[in-house]
Amino acid sequence: MRRRLGRECLYVPSCRLGLYLALRHWCRPGGRVLMSPVNDDVIFFVVLAAGLRPVQAPLRAEDGSIDVAAVPDAAWQGLSAVLTINLYGNPDQAPGLREHCDRLGIPLLEDAAHAIGSVVGGQPVGTFGEASVFSLSKHTGARTGGFLAIADPSLRSTLERARDELMEPAGSVAELAYGLRPYAEAAVRGLRLVGAARATLRLTGRQEREGIRMALRPGELEQALTAAPALADFTSWIRVDMHDYRLAPGPLRLRRTQRLLSRLDGLLEAYRAGVRTLSASRWALPRPGPVQPLFRVPLFVGDRDAAVAALARRRITVGYLYDPPLDTYAGPHFTDPSPAPQGAAWFARHALPVDPLRADTVLEVLDELGSRPVRPPARIVAAQPAMQGGTGV
Template structure:
């Protein structure tokens, strides 16, 4: 199994300039490993409020208090300059999101973390091909985590990349201690998932069929955010740091997030990883076209397009836009609304000092697969979807 992992780790190491890479069964699992290694329980972690709620629960499972950052409403990136001094001084770590592949300001965050003597951890799940400051996203932090479920479309796996290669053996041992044995049903679910998802989208399956998919862990959300279940979450908090008490939240959409991968998963992942450069080129071309449209934001204007995993078009009525795309059988995913501080409340997180920015972005962002740019733009225009104007965004007209 070690050699099978190595076959996946080596090409990723090359993409990150030689940074040590450790295969993990999921990005969320890798993030938990990183937080547990670098952060003492009880610490406070700056993070983006427009993020997958699973990541929020991973931070809680690591025994840490999420602190929500102010965002740039143009693209949802962290606005480091808007973080108050009082917030910086109380942090134990900074966790980037690189939402949809738009880089957070890692060079600036690196400098701030160095001054404070705290770790920078990069969540690069959406940003496997993005760059910032002339370097790949994921090469600034003490650790960074990548997903193989996004651009690579492997539906499993990821990497924990390390600035200090001497930590590899320690973190590999921590990984192995937390892994659970693979199950035949997990391998079967992995193999059939692409076909099941295609059937749901293309054939609009019945409620009974959707229930079957939920049983396999392929579809669990009825709304954008999973139910918070605050009383159950309150009862779980004293057990942190630990995965088991938070398993009902962390497993959502990926029941196999901590299972040791079987040979079928590893072979399929390797084949897909080998095709990544072509995928990134297609994402980059589609991103350029979408951002040049009337729905594109001004963020990154004039720069070479990043190979965004999803392009957050800014629309006046997102629900109407989602419906317009659905009529063309284009599914909209990766919505993160409401922001995490509005979702979880002060009981579980410190709110952003500028919550209106995240709320505006979350309400108007329409994440679009850049490979479908030629279908999406005509669908939105035909439906009369109007672009959202940054002049209406708090702090957005820069």
């Protein structure tokens, strides 16, 4: 990854732990961080755990990227950092965000979990900020690990020590479970037992999300905030969907991750091919610029719930839904709401993020369903400035 990005890279057990490291290093507790409201709620809790106040940015309805020009002047003042989202791999307007950060003297931190291989302005996502975090659970399918890329290589030893203090020791049971997981999941899918497996999780109390968003639990969250910055007090939120997010990697994890990462170039080409197919469909919104190897392609349908159910019947799970936006989910007590929430609300409600590696089947299902394409209302698009230097799909 150092060769790919031209930056020093530090392995971390998860993208969320890497982001916590970056926030703690570059931001003083009590600061304010501009971020996307269409984001995983886990990331929201990571920002809170770092002792920071999330500030929700306006988004472009067409692609869910941060709308730099729509952020009011007043919102820029008093920020401690800007955190990009690069949703599904579609790049945020990093050059514009970089200019604002330079003018204000604050760090730009890039969440590139979905964006290995994406570029903006001919430059890789993850090379604009002081630091960026990548996930190896996404494109590579490693189901573990990530890395923190930093602009200043002299900081590596400091960040490495901070990482080691936060990691939990690897255990043989956890390593065995990790090794067996792909085979167990394949068996469940092959025997068509996905529904039964989910019912078992519900009955045993191990299903941590009843809907798209996890339960906020405001009373407990208020109490946790009194201890921030303190990662341990937020563990019950941050570990959701990944209980080993702080686990030091054992040899099995590292070998499997290295093997999968060695295939990255071929995987990125396969993603691009799927993106081309999906982007030519009537459910996609056209975007200028180069074809990106998106981790998920947002299609826009009138009845998303029906589309999700129809895809599930063909054993295609639609994940990475972030509805409602974080300011609606958490409320003004825990975050500064977006000054222009309409774009984020529309995108969050209508985007159907689908796997480009299943492009042909996805389009077949939507055709059979008669799914209706939708477009952002003219009043939302008209309120947004024209995009400079399109990032494309």
